[in-house]
Each structure stands twice: as C-alpha cells, then as structure tokens.
Amino acid sequence: MAPAAAPAPPRRPRPRPRPRSRALLPLLLPLLLPPPPVAAFNLEDSRPVAFHGAPGSLFGFALDFYLPEPRSVSILVGAPKANTSQPDVTEGGAVYRCPWPPGDGCTAIAFDHIGTRTHDFGGNSTETPDPVEFKSLQWFGATVRAHNASILACAPLYSWSPPKEEGGAREPVGTCFLSIGNFSKFVEYAPCRSDLNSAAGQGYCQGGFSAEFTQAGRVLLGGPGSYFWQGQVMSATQEQIAASSYPEYFIQEVAGQLQTRQAAPSHDDSYMGYSVAVGEFSGDETQGEKEEEEEGGRRRRRRKEEEGGRRKEEGGGRRKEAAGGRQRAGDGETKRDGGSEAPDKEKRGGGRSPGAKAPTILILILIVLILLIFSLSLILSLSLLIFSLSLIFILILILLIFILSLSLIFIVLILIFILIFILIVLILSPSPSRPHTPGQIPRAGEGPEPPPGAATPQLPPRDFVVPFPPPSTNFL
Known part of the structure; x- marks a missing residue:
C-alpha cells in the first residue's frame, strides 16, 4: 500500500498587505542579470573512484x-x-x-x-x-x-x-x-x-x-x-x-x-x-554553537533584568518606608518643639557623617590629576611630533639644496668640456688655400687651373739621383 501523503501545513492568519509595484523590482533584477559562471573540479580526475x-x-x-x-x-x-x-x-x-x-x-x-x-x-x-x-x-x-x-x-x-x-x-x-x-x-x-x-x-x-x-x-x-x-x-x-x-x-x-x-x-x-x-565566535578559544551562545546571552540578560527589577522594587519599598518613618519622626519633633523645623533638620542632617563626602572629593581629585597627566602627556607628544616633523623637513631641504648644487656643478663641467672640444676642433682644422707667389714652388693642386680644352703642359723629364752611402772599406 502506498504511503499516504502528509496534509498541507497550516499557516498563521495574517493581514493581507497592500500591493506594491516597487517590491517587484528587487525580485526581477536577478532574472534580468546574466547568471554567474559556475566551475567545479574533481579531487582526483586521473583515477576517480565511484561508489554506486x-x-x-x-x-x-x-x-x-x-x-x-x-x-x-x-x-x-x-x-x-x-x-x-x-x-x-x-x-x-x-x-x-x-x-x-x-x-x-x-x-x-x-x-x-x-x-x-x-x-x-x-x-x-x-x-x-x-x-x-x-x-x-x-x-x-x-x-x-x-x-x-x-x-x-x-x-x-x-x-x-x-x-x-x-x-x-x-x-x-x-x-x-x-x-x-x-x-x-x-x-x-x-x-x-x-x-x-x-x-x-x-x-x-x-x-x-x-x-x-x-x-x-x-x-x-x-x-x-x-x-x-x-x-x-x-x-x-x-x-x-x-x-x-x-x-x-x-x-x-x-x-x-x-x-x-x-x-x-x-x-x-x-x-x-x-x-x-x-x-569559535567569542574569542575565548572555545568552539561552540553561535545560536546557543546567543540564547544563553539572552537568558543571562533576561535574568539580570529581572533581578535588577526586583532589587529596584525592594529598594523603592525600603526607601518609602524610611521616608515615612522620618516624616513621622519629624512631625512629632515639630509638635514637641512648638512648630520649629530647625531641630528636625538637624536630626535629619545629623544622620549623615561629615566624612561621607571625603571619598567623593578624593575621587574627583584623582580624576583631575589623571586628566592633567593625560593633557601634559598629550602636549609633550604633540611637541615631540612637531619637532620631529620640523627636523625631517630641514633634512629634506638640505638634501634638495645639495642635489641642486651638484646639478649646477655638473652643468658647468659640461659647458667647459664643450668649449675645450670646440677649441681643439678649431686648432686641428686645415688652413684655407693661399695665393701662389713668385719664386715659390707650386704644389700639387695649387695654381691656376688651365682653361677648359687647353693641353696640359708636359714637363721635361728629370734625372732622379738616388743618393747612396759611400762604400765602406771595412769588409770582413
């Protein structure tokens, strides 16, 4: 026999909300956007093991x-x-x-x-x-x-x-x-x-x-x-x-x-x-359940609130009873003294010792001292910080000046080198051609060029005498 299907679960009756067209926009945006890429991998793709x-x-x-x-x-x-x-x-x-x-x-x-x-x-x-x-x-x-x-x-x-x-x-x-x-x-x-x-x-x-x-x-x-x-x-x-x-x-x-x-x-x-x-959620190096910790925290807070409420109620009742007793005692004292309120005030004020304010004054003095020490330390820290920043600024300025001076020296040296190079070139360059003077042997390439079409004059042959050293008489 096939198992019977479970009945549909009931729902808590709720008021029908008003239709809102704006609420459809967040639902339609995921449908309009392209789906993100999905990738998967196998831990052992070379030799997979399958269980069936x-x-x-x-x-x-x-x-x-x-x-x-x-x-x-x-x-x-x-x-x-x-x-x-x-x-x-x-x-x-x-x-x-x-x-x-x-x-x-x-x-x-x-x-x-x-x-x-x-x-x-x-x-x-x-x-x-x-x-x-x-x-x-x-x-x-x-x-x-x-x-x-x-x-x-x-x-x-x-x-x-x-x-x-x-x-x-x-x-x-x-x-x-x-x-x-x-x-x-x-x-x-x-x-x-x-x-x-x-x-x-x-x-x-x-x-x-x-x-x-x-x-x-x-x-x-x-x-x-x-x-x-x-x-x-x-x-x-x-x-x-x-x-x-x-x-x-x-x-x-x-x-x-x-x-x-x-x-x-x-x-x-x-x-x-x-x-x-x-x-581990609380930083105490103890692993636990987050939901349980939250529930435990809620229970502890609820317990503290209940205990605080009971204490307030008990304290309020006691204060009311004490106030009523003081009021009754004050009324009786007033009646006995013929309506004078001074004895009653003295009695109410006499219940508090003069030394009760001493701890409060000491606490205030300590707080003032702590604030003064903190202020002095803060001022000193700021002074040290300003001095450090000033020193750093001066060092940076000196470094920039030094770099700038090095740059100027380098430029002057380059200019001197260029001038020396120009002088050397001028000295080593050949002098311009000079005109031929009478009595001077013309050199090759010097003298007036013959007119075009003129025959080149032929010089008579000359005997070249090669000087030899005199023969030596010392022969071995």
Whole structure:
C-alpha cells in the first residue's frame, strides 16, 4: 500500500498587505542579470573512484568521512530513498559505510530495524492499535555527520501522530539516530517529538534538517519548521542523549538540552535551523554553537533584568518606608518643639557623617590629576611630533639644496668640456688655400687651373739621383 501523503501545513492568519509595484523590482533584477559562471573540479580526475547504490535511492545525497581511529577511514553515504528490511516501510532511507581504500563495496548501517510502531491510546485491546509513527518516505540519510567514533544520521520528514485528544494529525517532526562508540550503541534523538503539537509548536519542526558536531562532540540540530516556521536550534551532549534514551517511550526529554524559544509573530517564516555550523565566535578559544551562545546571552540578560527589577522594587519599598518613618519622626519633633523645623533638620542632617563626602572629593581629585597627566602627556607628544616633523623637513631641504648644487656643478663641467672640444676642433682644422707667389714652388693642386680644352703642359723629364752611402772599406 502506498504511503499516504502528509496534509498541507497550516499557516498563521495574517493581514493581507497592500500591493506594491516597487517590491517587484528587487525580485526581477536577478532574472534580468546574466547568471554567474559556475566551475567545479574533481579531487582526483586521473583515477576517480565511484561508489554506486540502488537506482532511485538518491545514493550520495549526503557524505561525510568516518575516522574512528587515526588510520581507519571510511566514507559515509546517505541514500534517503533507499528501501531497507524494516517491515511496512517504503523508501525509508539508509546510510552506507564505504571502506577506503575501496574494498568489497558499501554496507548499510543498521541504525533502526523497527518498522512503524502502533499504540492503543483508548486502552481497548479489542480494537486495532493506531499507528503512531510513519517511517515511509522519511528521508533517513538526508543528513549525515560524523565525529571520531560517533555518527549522526537524521530523517527530517519522519512523521508521528499524537493522541486524538491532542490533535491526532500527522506531523513531520523529524528524528535522528546516534551511533556511539564505533557502532557499539544506537540511540534515537527526536527533540521535536514533544507535547508542543501543531504548527504553533513543534509539529512541523523537521528536526535533523541540518546537523553538526562541535569540536568537543556536542550535537547541534536544526529544525526550520517550529513555531510557524520561525525555526529552532537544539543542542545536547552525546552523554545527555544516551542517558535520556528510553525506546519504549515516544516523548523523551533530554536533561540539560539547550534550545531556542518561540519569538514574536513577526519572526514567522524565518526558517532558523535550515543550516547550522559551529565555530569559535567569542574569542575565548572555545568552539561552540553561535545560536546557543546567543540564547544563553539572552537568558543571562533576561535574568539580570529581572533581578535588577526586583532589587529596584525592594529598594523603592525600603526607601518609602524610611521616608515615612522620618516624616513621622519629624512631625512629632515639630509638635514637641512648638512648630520649629530647625531641630528636625538637624536630626535629619545629623544622620549623615561629615566624612561621607571625603571619598567623593578624593575621587574627583584623582580624576583631575589623571586628566592633567593625560593633557601634559598629550602636549609633550604633540611637541615631540612637531619637532620631529620640523627636523625631517630641514633634512629634506638640505638634501634638495645639495642635489641642486651638484646639478649646477655638473652643468658647468659640461659647458667647459664643450668649449675645450670646440677649441681643439678649431686648432686641428686645415688652413684655407693661399695665393701662389713668385719664386715659390707650386704644389700639387695649387695654381691656376688651365682653361677648359687647353693641353696640359708636359714637363721635361728629370734625372732622379738616388743618393747612396759611400762604400765602406771595412769588409770582413
């Protein structure tokens, strides 16, 4: 028989808001903008390892690493629509343990082997007991977390049916199972299966929609459907969960559990607990839950405000009683002294010792001294700063002057070098041609050029006498 679908959850009645066209603009802008690029990568693309589950079981919906020992590693895989051996349960979901390095395949962890439980709320054993919980389509394995030798697996769509006098409707409260001590003990943790039924309470909590372990091993659970979908976060230690586990009871109260409370109706549809994470938020090197710390802070502030209010009320009452007694005593003294108010003032003023003002005067003197010291130190610091800046400015000015003087010397040297170079060129350049004078032997290239067409005169040959050295008479 196919499991019956859960009824539509109710909603808190709200006044209908006025339509606003401006509210559509922020919703349409993401549709008009181009989608951002998405990239992915495989950690080991050369030799990937694939684990396979039953078709349609959503095998791999949740993953985590299981390290009960430093050198013992396994992979936890959630399959929220897998069929198991639980009686009368369809697609209840399962969690598999896959060894690493890969071996014989993945093995289902037996968190829960019980089927749908029933109970005779009317006390008449002749009638068929009514089903109390519904594990079909509960999505067990949608959330899987591990911490050392402990594993937490949750079914956020687990439903149960409270007694008819309490509503009797089917409510998806959600549930989780905790494995402690490397599969040595299994306990159920269902904090939303409580007396707070219907959507106004924890009836649609869906506990286990998100979950996490703290560094110390504390369990953190999120239920986004509590209190008209305001959402809720619960937390408890593994020891507290194990000590409060009684399988024969449906409603189990975990002693010491921390949880957020219902807020104002303006916080409806906030879905707190849709996703949870743990970390170090307060700077005290202690890792904890942010939601729990905020709730604890709110409780502490509320407690302080209540204690302050009580103290103010008690102090106000005492002051009123003391004022009334002083007034009565003053009236009697006035009557006895014939209406004179001076004795009454002296009595009221005499109750305060003259030395009561001394601490106030000392505090004022100390404050003035501190302000003077601070002012002097500030003036001294400013003076030192101005002196330092002035010194730096002078040094920079001297450096600029020195650089400028070097530049002028360099320019003068360049000019001198240019002048010397010009003088050398003028000295070494050849003199201009001079006219031929009589008696001077003309040189080649000198003299008047013959007219065009005239024959070049031929000089008579000359005998060239090569002088030789006189012969030497000394021959060996």
